[in-house]
Structures are given as structure tokens and as C-alpha cells.
Amino acid sequence: xxxxxxxxxxxxxxxxxxxxxxxxxxxxxxxxxxxxxxxxxxxxxxxxxxxxxxxxxxxxxxxxxxxxxxxxxxxxxxxxxxxxxxxxxxxxxxxxxxxxxxxxxxxxxxxxxxxxxxxxxxxxxxxxxxxxxxxxxxxxx
Amino acid sequence: xxxxxxxxxxxxxxxxxxxxxxxxxxxxxxxxxxxxxxxxxxxxxxxxxxxxxxxxxxxxxxxxxxxxxxxxxxxxxxxxxxxxxxxxxxxxxxxxxxxxxxxxxxxxxxxxxxxxxxxxxxxxxxxxxxxxxxxxxxxxxxxxxxxxxxxxxxxxxxxxxxxxxxxxxxxxxxxxxxxxxxxxxxxxxxxxxxxxxxxxxxxxxxxxxxxxxxxxxxxxxxxxxxxxxxxxxxxxxxxxxxxxxxxxxxxxxxxxxxxxxxxxxxxxxxxxxxxxxxxxxxxxxxxxxxxxxxxxxxxxxxxxxxxxxxxxxxxxxxxxxxxxxxxxxxxxxxxxxxxxxxxxxxxxxxxxxxxxxxxxxxxxxxxxxxxxxxxxxxxxxxxxxxxxxxxxxxxxxxxxxxxxxxxxxxxxxxxxxxxxxxxxxxxxxxxxxx
Numbered sequence: 340x341x342x343x344x345x346x347x348x349x350x351x352x353x354x355x356x357x358x359x360x361x362x363x364x365x366x367x368x369x370x371x372x373x374x375x376x377x378x379x380x381x382x383x384x385x386x387x388x389x390x391x392x393x394x395x396x397x398x399x400x401x402x403x404x405x406x407x408x409x410x411x412x413x414x415x416x417x418x419x420x421x422x423x424x425x426x427x428x429x430x431x432x433x434x435x436x437x438x439x440x441x442x443x444x445x446x447x448x449x450x451x452x453x454x455x456x457x458x459x460x461x462x463x464x465x466x467x468x469x470x471x472x473x474x475x476x477x478x479x480x
Numbered sequence: 481x482x483x484x485x486x487x488x489x490x491x492x493x494x495x496x497x498x499x500x501x502x503x504x505x506x507x508x509x510x511x512x513x514x515x516x517x518x519x520x521x522x523x524x525x526x527x528x529x530x531x532x533x534x535x536x537x538x539x540x541x542x543x544x545x546x547x548x549x550x551x552x553x554x555x556x557x558x559x560x561x562x563x564x565x566x567x568x569x570x571x572x573x574x575x576x577x578x579x580x581x582x583x584x585x586x587x588x589x590x591x592x593x594x595x596x597x598x599x600x601x602x603x604x605x606x607x608x609x610x611x612x613x614x615x616x617x618x619x620x621x622x623x624x625x626x627x628x629x630x631x632x633x634x635x636x637x638x639x640x641x642x643x644x645x646x647x648x649x650x651x652x653x654x655x656x657x658x659x660x661x662x663x664x665x666x667x668x669x670x671x672x673x674x675x676x677x678x679x680x681x682x683x684x685x686x687x688x689x690x691x692x693x694x695x696x697x698x699x700x701x702x703x704x705x706x707x708x709x710x711x712x713x714x715x716x717x718x719x720x721x722x723x724x725x726x727x728x729x730x731x732x733x734x735x736x737x738x739x740x741x742x743x744x745x746x747x748x749x750x751x752x753x754x755x756x757x758x759x760x761x762x763x764x765x766x767x768x769x770x771x772x773x774x775x776x777x778x779x780x781x782x783x784x785x786x787x788x789x790x791x792x793x794x795x796x797x798x799x800x801x802x803x804x805x806x807x808x809x810x811x812x813x814x815x816x817x818x819x820x821x822x823x824x825x826x827x828x829x830x831x832x833x834x835x836x837x838x839x840x841x842x843x844x845x846x847x848x849x850x851x852x853x854x855x856x857x858x859x860x861x862x863x864x865x866x867x868x869x870x871x872x873x874x875x876x877x878x879x880x881x882x883x884x885x886x887x888x889x890x891x892x893x894x895x896x897x898x899x900x901x902x903x904x905x906x907x908x909x910x911x912x913x914x
Contacts, residue, residue: 369827
């Protein structure tokens with residue numbers, strides 16, 4: 340079963356909707372609360388990243404019996420140095436987002452902590468695709 | 481036998497006209513209109529009272545205990561919620577309100593605000609404990625606790641694991657002030673339906689010490705009548721900190737946690753909990769969440785406008801000393817004796833594989849529905865109807881648009897059939913027809 344969400348790069352007030360919808364779907368499946376929370380946090384962080392850095396994109400969630408696979412793809416500027424981006428506290432967010440309390444450099448590290456598997460494919464100029472797998476029945480992080 | 485869930489929210493059938501107002505306002509989509517009447521899906525109801533508040537026909541009621549119940553006890557103690565004080569103008573002192581309760585037949589009054597001071601101190605100690613999950617979420621509002629069980633089970637471990645003030649009050653009276661005394665009956669004077677339910681099916685403890693719960697609404701007129709005759713006794717002991725629990729920001733103010741969020745209104749509460757579950761609230765240590773607008777002063781069993789009541793309560797706080805006369809006879813422990821479990825009432829099927837198949841079907845059905853969320857089918861949204869269909873509780877022809885579509889299709893087929901007369905019988909002059 341696959342859910343698909345358009346993430347707007349224009350309207351920040353809509354950010355977080357994919358995460359909320361994903362949570363409702365996982366709730367209908369009776370999936371354990373720990374896994375639901377990890378999936379929600381991973382989705383939310385990736386969604387926010389896509390809004391802040393890439394002007395939006397598409398978020399997909401594939402729900403399988405043993406895992407949830409989240410794929411967030413954008414056509415933004417790409418990540419020039421992935422190693423730095425994975426470091427806690429490293430951020431390239433614009434000042435206008437920092438003023439809103441974002442850009443603490445915890446996005447990717449947080450995704451890594453909550454997902455059981457994180458894959459980032461990115462090349463400057465052609466966008467970024469983040470793939471995260473959350474195993475079900477594993478509980479809280 | 482399946483266990484029945486007790487709920488205090490009930491429908492007065494003869495008043496319900498089958499409109500769709502309540503189904504639209506229910507935060508957990510727990511109401512459907514069936515056969516011209518609203519019906520509550522019990523497993524999903526969190527007793528928030530939103531339907532009582534919004535029903536234009538007054539058909540939703542909260543069941544509380546009748547005043548006549550007092551006669552079954554020889555020594556009757558009233559436990560008024562702080563919100564009761566806000567139902568009367570400031571010219572009527574708290575002493576007078578409490579004296580009025582004595583006039584109505586109570587032998588003693590113990591303010592729930594006094595118990596709230598005890599819960600305040602215990603909450604402060606929890607907030608100082610290292611290793612507690614942050615932020616802690618107040619468990620004072622039973623509707624919020626049940627909302628967590630239903631929609632935010634991953635946050636259950638963050639609830640303040642302490643008895644609510646009404647229960648602490650009941651235990652102080654029975655165990656400390658009158659231990660071993662026979663015939664003692666304790667009655668909570670409540671602003672809300674959720675607390676009625678919480679006494680019958682306690683959250684976090686096995687059995688309630690309360691003997692009855694009386695709605696402010698039911699007591700208001702007799703109490704008003706008694707106020708003028710009541711000789712004013714000195715009965716008010718609670719301080720500002722305890723009284724403030726009756727309105728939003730009261731509890732967090734009393735606890736004194738600066739890094740706190742105070743949120744009121746069930747929709748706003750859901751918004752804050754969504755943000756918390758997404759990991760957004762890293763700079764918050766305490767969340768005071770109350771289902772009713774303005775807090776308990778906005779409870780569905782109150783009579784005064786919540787905003788007027790809130791201001792009045794503030795003035796009562798200003799007039800009282802911060803910590804009152806000090807709470808009497810505290811209990812050894814206010815801690816919960818039972819953990820809270822999540823309510824899996826939202827899962828489509830206990831078997832995840834079956835649920836997955838059902839959800840795929842549900843998505844397909846939802847795509848075929850008009851998406852207008854008109855409510856005419858009796859479900860709050862098209863998606864909710866799709867869910868009811870896969871659960872086998874509704875059919876796609878319940879949708880008026882779908883039904884209209886089928887009727888049109890049928891009509892077209894009829895017309896087409898009408899054209900096809902057996903050649904041997906068709907005597908109509910085709911030329912005359914055109």
C-alpha cells in the first residue's frame with residue numbers, strides 16, 4: 340500500500356501534513372506506537388528539509404507488512420557535502436528559516452536516529468532523494 | 481461477554497433530529513447518524529463533551545448523579561471543583577458559595593482546589609526528577625488522557641502519573657479526615673462529563689473513592705436559591721494556586737514551570753500533540769492540555785460563558801492567598817497504581833495483514849466518493865464513510881451522490897429498454913414520433 344503526498348515549497352503552514360496523514364494510516368493498521376512515532380519523526384524532519392532547502396517535492400510512504408519505506412524526492416539544489424550534512428549542528432538553512440527556529444542542524448541526524456536505514460542520493464543541481472526504512476515491531480528508538 | 485464501556489455522554493432520542501452537526505464536531509469521528517438519530521461509537525468516545533456543546537437541539541446530555549442520592553449517606557461531603565466559584569459574580573464570596581452547599585444538605589465541604597495544591601507539589605517534584613521523559617503532559621483532563629490512549633499512544637509514557645485533584649480530595653476526606661467513619665459519602669461537583677466517566681472507569685487507578693458526581697448545571701438553581709439564606713461560614717481554605725486549576729494556564733502557573741505550553745480546546749490540543757509526536761517541541765518541559773475552551777470553566781456542565789467565568793476565577797485567585805491555609809492531611813502517595821494502555825479502537829483489524837488489505841480497499845472507495853464531506857450519509861467525511869464501508873457498517877449507496885449516479889444509470893437503461901419493443905408488438909408510428 341502506497342501513500343503519496345505533494346509537499347508544497349510555498350506554504351509553510353502545510354508542512355507536517357504528510358507526517359500527520361502517515362500517522363493516521365499507521366494507526367488504522369494497529370501498528371505499535373513506538374514505530375509510528377519513529378516514522379512520524381523521520382517523515383516530519385524530511386518534509387521540513389524539503390520545504391526549507393528544496394522548495395518542496397514529493398513524499399511517498401510504502402507500507403509493507405514488516406516495514407515502512409519513506410521516499411522523499413525533490414528537485415532542489417542537492418547536498419554538496421553529505422558527510423558534513425550528516426553532522427549534528429551543521430546547517431545551511433537560510434537566515435529566514437533560522438529565525439523561525441529551524442536550521443539547528445539536526446534534520447538528517449534525527450532521521451538517521453529514527454529510521455532503521457537511511458539512504459541519501461544527491462547530486463548538486465539535480466535534487467535529492469532520501470529513502471528511509473522503519474522496521475515494524477521494533478518499538479521506540 | 482464483551483466488556484461494556486461506560487460513557488456519561490448520552491443521546492436524548494426524542495430531541496435528536498438527525499442533523500449532522502455533532503458528527504462534524506466530534507474530534508475522534510465517534511458519531512454516526514443512523515436511522516435519523518445520532519449514535520455514538522462507544523470505543524472511540526473520549527467524553528470530551530464537544531457534542532453536548534455543539535448540538536443545536538440540546539439532544540446530547542451528560543449523565544451525572546441526582547442530588548437525591550445524598551439521602552443514602554449519613555455524613556455528606558461536597559467536593560466542589562474550583563470552576564464552581566466562577567459561576568457566580570464576585571459579590572458572592574467563595575465562603576458564601578460553600579455555605580450554600582451546606583445549606584443544600586452537605587455536612588462538610590472540602591475544596592478540590594485544596595487537593596489541587598497537593599497535586600501541584602507532587603508534579604513539581606516529578607519535574608525535578610532526572611530521567612523523566614520530557615515534556616511531561618498533565619493528566620488532569622480525562623478527555624485528554626483518553627485522547628492519548630486513542631490517537632497518541634506513543635505519548636502515554638509522558639503523562640503525569642498522579643491521581644487527579646478530585647480523586648485526591650475524595651481520598652483525603654475518607655482516609656485522613658474521617659478514617660473508619662461509617663456512612664460518609666463524598667460528592668464531586670463537576671463542570672464536565674469526562675469526570676463522571678473517570679469515576680466509573682478510572683484512569684491510572686483501580687477504584688474511585690467518590691460516591692457520586694453531580695453536574696454544576698443540576699445543582700445551580702437550588703444552590704442559587706440557597707445562597708441568600710445561608711449564614712456565611714468561614715469555609716474557604718484553598719489558595720490561588722489551587723483555585724487557578726479551574727482555568728487554562730492555572731495548573732502550569734501553579735507548577736511554576738516556565739518552559740510550558742498551556743493549551744485549551746480539543747482541536748488545539750490535538751494540534752499541540754501532533755507537533756509533539758513529530759518531535760517538534762524540544763524546548764518544552766510541561767504541557768497543560770485541557771479539552772474545553774478556557775479550561776474547566778468551559779466544561780459542558782457549567783452554566784456561565786467560559787470567558788466570563790475565566791475572568792471571575794482570576795479575580796477569585798487575586799483575592800485568595802497564594803498557598804491558602806496549607807493543604808490538610810496529605811496522602812502518603814498520589815501516584816497512579818496502574819499503567820494506562822492504548823485503545824486500539826482505530827485499527828481496521830487486529831490482524832495487520834487484513835488491515836492492510838482493508839486500507840487499500842478503503843483508499844479505492846474514497847477515491848470514488850465525491851470528497852465533499854457533506855455528512856448526508858451519516859459519516860463525518862467521505863473517508864470516514866469509506867472506512868465504514870470496508871468495516872461492513874455502511875454501503876456506497878449511502879452516499880447521496882453515488883445513489884443519484886446509480887439512479888441516473890438505471891433511468892438511462894430503462895429508457896434504452898423502452899425503445900426496444902418486440903418487433904411483433906411495436907405498433908407505434910415511428911414517423912409520428914420524430
